[in-house]
Amino acid sequence: MKQVLMIFGLMAYNLFSFGQTSFKYEIRGTVKGLGKDTLTLMVTNARSGKPGDKYMIPAFNDTFVFKAISNQVEMAYLYIENNRRIGDLTLFLDEGFIQVKGDLSNFSRSHVYGTKANDDMVAMRQQESVYYDEITSIREDLKARKDTGASSYKSAIAKISALQDSAMKSKERFAEKNPGSYISGINLYVLSDRIPFERLDKLYTDLDPKVKQMGLISKLSNKIEGKRRSLVGKTASDFSIQDINGKPVKLSDFKGRYVLLDFWASWCVPCREENPFLKAAYAKYKEKGFEIIGISVDEHGERWKKAIADDKLPWIHISDLKRENFIATLYGVQPIPDNFLVNPDGKIIAKAIRGSQIEEVLSKYFENEK
Numbered sequence: 001m002k003q004v005l006m007i008f009g010l011m012a013y014n015l016f017s018f019g020q021t022s023f024k025y026e027i028r029g030t031v032k033g034l035g036k037d038t039l040t041l042m043v044t045n046a047r048s049g050k051p052g053d054k055y056m057i058p059a060f061n062d063t064f065v066f067k068a069i070s071n072q073v074e075m076a077y078l079y080i081e082n083n084r085r086i087g088d089l090t091l092f093l094d095e096g097f098i099q100v101k102g103d104l105s106n107f108s109r110s111h112v113y114g115t116k117a118n119d120d121m122v123a124m125r126q127q128e129s130v131y132y133d134e135i136t137s138i139r140e141d142l143k144a145r146k147d148t149g150a151s152s153y154k155s156a157i158a159k160i161s162a163l164q165d166s167a168m169k170s171k172e173r174f175a176e177k178n179p180g181s182y183i184s185g186i187n188l189y190v191l192s193d194r195i196p197f198e199r200l201d202k203l204y205t206d207l208d209p210k211v212k213q214m215g216l217i218s219k220l221s222n223k224i225e226g227k228r229r230s231l232v233g234k235t236a237s238d239f240s241i242q243d244i245n246g247k248p249v250k251l252s253d254f255k256g257r258y259v260l261l262d263f264w265a266s267w268c269v270p271c272r273e274e275n276p277f278l279k280a281a282y283a284k285y286k287e288k289g290f291e292i293i294g295i296s297v298d299e300h301g302e303r304w305k306k307a308i309a310d311d312k313l314p315w316i317h318i319s320d321l322k323r324e325n326f327i328a329t330l331y332g333v334q335p336i337p338d339n340f341l342v343n344p345d346g347k348i349i350a351k352a353i354r355g356s357q358i359e360e361v362l363s364k365y366f367e368n369e370k
Helices: 008-019 102-109 116-143 151-177 182-192 197-206 213-231 269-273 276-286 301-311 328-332 357-368
Strands: 025-034 038-044 051-058 062-069 072-081 089-093 097-104 111-113 240-242 249-250 256-264 290-296 316-318 339-342 346-349
Touching: 025 089, 025 102, 051 062, 072 213, 089 097, 089 111, 089 116, 097 102, 111 116, 116 151, 116 182, 151 182, 151 197, 151 240, 182 197, 182 213, 197 213, 213 328, 256 276, 256 328, 256 357, 276 290, 276 357
Parallel strands: 025 097, 256 290, 290 316
Antiparallel strands: 025 062, 038 051, 038 072, 072 089, 097 111, 240 249, 256 339, 339 346
16 A cells, blocks of 8 residues: 555544554654655554555655554664665654654664654664674674684684674563563564573563564564474474375374474575485484474475475475465474474474484484384
């Protein structure tokens, strides 16, 4: 849906006709170099977290104004349709006056402030900048170096990793101290695969209910429940689907065997780097009671089939050819690669085993059965 500037009438009618609480917001911006260009405001759908309404905002003498009504705080992105190289500017649409100040040459770093959610975003970025500025400095230094095998080079890489961990910890601390902030919800979405499940569950539970209703954050609930279902020691959730050849595949039919549920995609480079290790383990243990079920989150069937053929993957392959694969959702998987080892009794006994660990873990179980 595209509308220009003043859209109070129609939106107000739609919102109030459903009896929903609503609020007004106004974006006022000054971006040096913008001139008379037209900005696009892409609003993230509050329920799905996917792109939703789209509005065109004409500028005049580097300035622009946009007023609207919403019934829920939402994430949005400002950009110029025919000049995407300048990047997208992230902001939150919440009640009040939202100020944008910046320069077109560094548009994505424009200053956004004036409402609680946007002020929190600025505070969070300032908190993280201590780490990311140092990371940028180290990377710039490494670009000019050719001694990639030197201990000092390796120490610099390790320092970058440590700084990235510290930045993630800062997100976690922010979420813990500010459960009523929408930024805290976004932080938990980013951290959902980086912190222990118990910690994630506690921080999510403590979030203000209104924060949990927003876009990506509302989806986090399903992910957490999927992670809860797929903890080590839990019975693996059953599923039924046709394989790549149209034959029915049901996990519960594999009881009595060890099964590795391998989540991957043709476009996922780290996933495909795991394939040699999976092939080695499969060749060694298939005849001893081991099976792999490859579960792809591919959306394009031909690319999926080509990757299987190119990598010569001899095990079972299934997919509903949807990015949000229903089995991946069932197991709380994101990002990929990810995997779960299920024992003959249908219990999850290991997860996220990578590289040579796969064969090492399997050897322990098969040796114990001798």
